[in-house]
Amino acid sequence: MSKIIINTEQASYPVIIGESNLSQVPAVLKKHKLFNNLFIVIDENVSKYHLSYIKSVFSKHDGRIIYEIFPSGEKYKSDTQIKKIYSALLNNKFSRDTTLIAIGGGVTGDIAGYAAATYMRGIQLVHIPTTLLAMIDSSIGGKTAINFNKRKNVIGVFYNPQLVFIDTMFLASLPGKEIDSALGELIKYGLLSNKEFYNFLIKNIVKIKSLNKNVINKTITESIKIKAGVVSQDEFEKKGIRKILNLGHTFAHAIESELGFRIKHGEAVAAGIICALFLSTKVGLLSSSRINELLLLAGTIHFPRIIQKMNNQRIYKAMQSDKKNVNGKILFVIISDIGKIVVDVPASKNDILYSLNKMKDFCFV
Numbered sequence: 001m002s003k004i005i006i007n008t009e010q011a012s013y014p015v016i017i018g019e020s021n022l023s024q025v026p027a028v029l030k031k032h033k034l035f036n037n038l039f040i041v042i043d044e045n046v047s048k049y050h051l052s053y054i055k056s057v058f059s060k061h062d063g064r065i066i067y068e069i070f071p072s073g074e075k076y077k078s079d080t081q082i083k084k085i086y087s088a089l090l091n092n093k094f095s096r097d098t099t100l101i102a103i104g105g106g107v108t109g110d111i112a113g114y115a116a117a118t119y120m121r122g123i124q125l126v127h128i129p130t131t132l133l134a135m136i137d138s139s140i141g142g143k144t145a146i147n148f149n150k151r152k153n154v155i156g157v158f159y160n161p162q163l164v165f166i167d168t169m170f171l172a173s174l175p176g177k178e179i180d181s182a183l184g185e186l187i188k189y190g191l192l193s194n195k196e197f198y199n200f201l202i203k204n205i206v207k208i209k210s211l212n213k214n215v216i217n218k219t220i221t222e223s224i225k226i227k228a229g230v231v232s233q234d235e236f237e238k239k240g241i242r243k244i245l246n247l248g249h250t251f252a253h254a255i256e257s258e259l260g261f262r263i264k265h266g267e268a269v270a271a272g273i274i275c276a277l278f279l280s281t282k283v284g285l286l287s288s289s290r291i292n293e294l295l296l297l298a299g300t301i302h303f304p305r306i307i308q309k310m311n312n313q314r315i316y317k318a319m320q321s322d323k324k325n326v327n328g329k330i331l332f333v334i335i336s337d338i339g340k341i342v343v344d345v346p347a348s349k350n351d352i353l354y355s356l357n358k359m360k361d362f363c364f365v
Contacts, residue, residue, distance in 0.1 A: 002221065006140065006228050008235040011160035015140065015224055019213070022167045023057050025128070034124050034162055035099045036063025039089060041112040043104025045072045046130050049173040054103065066092050070108050074261035077107050077147050079155075085115040099124040099162070105131035105178075106138035106265060110153075113144030117159030125161040130170035132182035132216075133266050136189070136223035139164050141231040141245075147261070151321055152253040158236055166220065171211055179209055180301055181266030187273055187297045188247050189223045192230075195338050197222055198297075205300050243343040246324065247333045248273030251355070254318035255310065263304050271307055271359055274298050278358040280334040282351045285342060294338070295362065303363045312356045316349060 001018035016028065038061065042054065047069050058065055068088050070076070089098070100123055102112035109127050116125035127139040145156025171179075186208070190198035200218070201208070207215040227245065234241035252272030256265065277294055280286035286294070319330045329346045336342065347355075 004221070004224050004228060006160075006164075007232050008142070008160065010235065011142070013161055013163050015164040015166065015228075017166045017217070017220060017224075018168070019217075020167065020169045022054070022128075022165075022169065025057060025165055026061055028163065028165065029099065029126070032163060034126070035097045036061070037094060037098045038063060038065045038101060039068065039092070039094055039098055040065065040101045040103060041068045041070050041085065041108060041115075043072055043108045043130065044069050046104050046108075046170070050130075050170070064092075064094075066094070070104065070111070072104075072107070074107055074147070074256065074265065077111050077145075079146060079148060082111060082115055082146055085111070086119060089115070089119055094119075094123075096120045096123055099126060101126045101128060103128045103130060105129065105134045109134055109139050110143075110145050110156075113142075113159055113161070114146055114156055117144050117157045122159070125159065127161050127164045129164070129166060131174060131178050132171060132220075133178075133185055135166050135168075135220050136182065137185040137227065139166075140224055140227045142235070147257075150257050150260070151318075152257050154321075154323055168213075168216060168220070171216065176209070177264065179211070181264035183208075183297065183301050184248070184252075184266035184269030184271075184273065186219065186223065187270060188245070189226050190297060191247060191273070191294065191335060191338055192244055192341060193222075193226050193339060197226075198338050202296055205297065240343055243324075244333060244341045246343075247335065247341065248276045250319060250322055250324060250330065250332050251275040251315075251359075253322060254315045255307065257318045258310055258314050259306055262306060267301070267303060267307070270298055270301050271303060271363065274359040274362055275355040276332060276334055278362075279332060279347055279351060279355040280336065282354055283334065283345065283347065285334055285336045285345075290337060294335070298362070301363075305364070308360050308364045312353050315356060316352055319352070 004015045100116040129135045129139040142158045142160040145153035190201045204215045252268040256268045331344045
């Protein structure tokens, strides 16, 4: 096992990374002196493959345990589902001496994290991410949220976990579509970091998709280090540094909302990053000769056809409700080269529509 420490202004917590190491979770919880009363939220798809094993891991736990199976899909990241978690916590008489454990992908982590942050003004939280996207991105950094009125992540709080426990064993049961979904966030980290990591991803994209052990471990570790470096400097996104993690996300969240969350978050992020790259060229920041190399990773993704058919005017309208807007202006994160990011860039409606059309042309040649 390896360990990365996330240090922020208000928290310090470990991210433990290993393979087939889930059996060590009870000992790790005890080592970190977390509460014995466990409320475990498990994604329903994870439960189909791993529920018996998960229960066997906690079979000798000496505190109370309740398992709550959570429905899969972005549409369930809602106020309706958060109420069900609150009700289960109350009905089972869980108080503040509770550790909530989220076992699943980004949706499970987001809503369970929000529940932990708000139930009785905060209970302990542990993330056990089971998708590649959640391992490299959403389980790190303390963002929790639910969707509301068809808008992505408009209700939420920053709330750090006590620890994140990654067991790459979970990846073996994922459908290929879930691995592809993670590529959106991987492309982001490749563009944010340096040419060495970006070239590593290009060179090893086939091995990433086939879950080559050594490549996957390096991919997860390096992505976490990149995000840790950003959030440690700007935990609450007030200094502008953390905003670079939103590369492609203004487009992506609008695409998700407009499509009724019928595509994977990572697919939307990948499409959004492609849009951001074309916007970067449109506003004169990224050269037309450079964009082709920066699109190489995105070119390995198979996008759902529903993206090609979406209405660009409605995407633009959805952007007008983005939580990152300032004084009514839609702001974007764009790029001049690998590791060279510019935040809070306004763009005209025509430039936004141009970027959406160029993305469609690129994805569906």
